[in-house]
Amino acid sequence: MQLDQAKEKFIQTWGTLGSNWGINRTMAQVHALLLVSPEPLSAEDIMEQLTISRGNANMNIRALIDWGLVYKELKSGERREFFSAEKDMWKVFKQIAKERRKRELEPIFKVLNDISQVEGDPKDPNYQAFVQSIGGIQKFAGQADDFLSKVIKADEHWFFNTLLRFMK
Amino acid sequence: MQLDQAKEKFIQTWGTLGSNWGINRTMAQVHALLLVSPEPLSAEDIMEQLTISRGNANMNIRALIDWGLVYKELKSGERREFFSAEKDMWKVFKQIAKERRKRELEPIFKVLNDISQVEGDPKDPNYQAFVQSIGGIQKFAGQADDFLSKVIKADEHWFFNTLLRFMK
DNA sequence: TTTTATTTTCAATAATTTTTGAAAGTTTAA
């Protein structure tokens, strides 16, 4: 396979992967493109290589920067902005975990907490099932959150070597 | 808060959560409804409670069954089918991990393997960046897969107690 | 300043995904 084909296939695959996980396809494609580019690219470069509009490129680049997955680079003597992606997959993973934790887990805790205050007849099976189910979810979410907070701080070598070995 | 409101809020929240993770909103809502129902529900019940059409209910129930998150229950003397959800969150989590691993990780390995065979000039920085980036992703994906395969087999108590303690 | 280069915004449009509902299919009971 030639480089161009391989690049194209990677960008498409990464885009599909993203959309399976609730991430806009183009955003994932921009990320993929930056992942395999040796040098930072300008908005123009990205527009051309992915054949997308200026507005689309801009929005998705900004979103990637918000997620902490892409960095803005300033080249001296150059007026326009250049962008590069974090290529260390462990860092990418931790950054996504961190952001999703903040953006999603936190709001869910709030809702779970609110609805677990539900009032009702303790003899009503609907009430019982509700309280029990929400309780189970709360407990799980709390444990998952503890685990995540540790993963976010962990070092890759420790995580995959030490931990994986411990897990037998 | 009253039970009906709490239920409604839970169903909406679970639906939003699902769509953030690439799962159709209605599918997540059906799952939520079954999670908080003490008794299995019929398709008719689900249609009414979520005010969705028969076709929509049917499709999403089937999808949940495919994911192994919902079970079909047969009541003797009843002709229609009833459905119930797995309420143990650890099992739910493991089931989702198992399915996504099969549906997504496996195809990605295949693509990564194909494109890592790319031919090119070892002096070309584009080629170097590509090979290196894909290599890093492959390595990470392999380790993540090993980890996942262990999680899928793990017991909840062991995972959260023993492991969480070990992670300090 | 004013001009020029570049980035951002956002209403309109396009593309995609989801939902509906009626018809076809299936299964059980009479």
Add this chain to the structure above:
DNA sequence: TTAAACTTTCAAAAATTATTGAAAATAAAA
């Protein structure tokens, strides 16, 4: 058998989400 109860399918419609492109905003250079 035939009829009734229930489930599945799928083309059309609706809803949602993403994209465009041109105008407005911003920033640097002249």
